[in-house]
Amino acid sequence: MLFTLATCLVHVVTSTSFQTGFQVRLTRVDHGLNYTKLQLLQRAIRRERSRVNWLSKISKTAHANDVLSPLHSGSGEFLMDLSIGSPPKPFSAIMDTGSDLIWTQCLPCRECFNQPIPIFDPKQSSTYSKTSCSSEFCKALPTSRCNFDECEYLYSYGDDSSTQGVLATETFTFSDVAVHNISFGCGLANQGNGLSQGAGIVGLGRGPLSLVTQIGSQKFSYCMTSIGENKTSSLLFGSLADINSSDGKLKGTPLIRNSFEQTFYYLALEGITVGETLLPIPKTIFEISADGVGGTIIDSGTTLTYLQEDAFETLKRAFISQMKLRVSPQDSTGLDLCFDLPSDNVSEIEVPKLKFHFRGLDLELPPENYMIADSAEGIVCLAMAATGVLNIFGNVQQQNLLVLHDLEKETLSFIPTNCGQL
Secondary structure, X not given: OEEEEOOEEEEEEEOOOOOOOEEEEEEEOOOOOOOOHHHHHHHHHHHHHHHHHHHHHHHHOOOOHHHHOOEEOOOOOEEEEEEXXXXXXXXXXXXXXXOOOEEEEEOOOOEOOOOOOOOEOHHHOOOOEEOOOOOHHHHHOOOEEEEOOEEEEEEEEOOOOEEEEEEEEEEEEEOOEEEEEEEEEEEEEEEOHHHOOOOEEEEOOOOOOOHHHHHOOOEEEEEXXXXXXXXXXXXXXXXXXXXXXXXXXXXXXXXXXXXXXEEEEEEOEEEEEEOOEEOOOXXXXXXXXXXXXXXXXXXXXXXXXXXXHHHXXXXXXXXXXXXXXXXXXOOOXXXXXXXXXXXXXXXXXXXXXXXXXXXXXXXXXXXXXXEEEEOOOOEEEEOEEEEOOOEEEOOOOOEOEEEEEEOOOOEEEEEEOOHHHO
């Protein structure tokens, strides 16, 4: 059904009968700020520190699910534009593939952080409806309680942020597509530094509360422009998700299931090559153990790629031995490995190739997806770091790749794309 709202045509679907495609613009949280690439990277690293620590912690204790399940990764680096309610009210929210709940701040707000637009008022929307305690969505919440048959929730994140409020359903509009009956959290008490970039979070994880699951889209993808580039990125659903794959011979790597953790997108990473050398890293370092610990996830909200400490040290030694530059003594960058640039011919620096071997496909990255140079500082740095037992494939390594999640085939593909032109 088509109807006219203002001067725009809006295609209306329900959350259980999603058969169309749409594109949402993404903006980096530091978009438009006057920083160098290295400075932007440093700001992102500071923001994600708690997120990465928590991701590692939750993986270490995956078998202790009753203790840690109420917490999720939180924060993120990309804001998505959408609208809520009838008539639709625009807002920006953090896109997060590491959590499931969709939520925004609502009136009457007991404790809310500052946001650049008015807080959503459910009383002004004709399609807002509170969710009963018997709802499957209410039962899917990690922490909830029933108050006069209203489902109240508490959803906490690993960066000490949290949202508390009432679970409800509402119409959400993405570009020109309005989707009815989306379950979301109407946040009445929200706190934490990790939430200050947007008016809420849109969870894109694999759990039942996420946007991906609710709209029933069999495919979604995102395409991230380079850090420091003054262009928007894209999030695509349904028929638009594989917009840049036309040959029908797309290679994919399996999306792995972890029975102890339903939210994250796990990948089958099998090895890493630096230059022409396949690194001597045991495959077990990249795999999920029998009790759900470890493994390798791909995450939109984590900037760097993080490897288990022994794996990272092996990779670090390979770069040191193959780079024809002196290791920089600087320790103020927040990055583990930097090299001093020569005083001339900076544009002709040679760096070794970096290739990730996933099951079923090999991904060779362009140098700008793992080396960040700063001529003013006179250094070039590796955009990777060490962590605990969980390996995380971050968004710097995903720049200018259409990252296609095919949930029907349970595969993920990387398609080289000029993301700023989508």
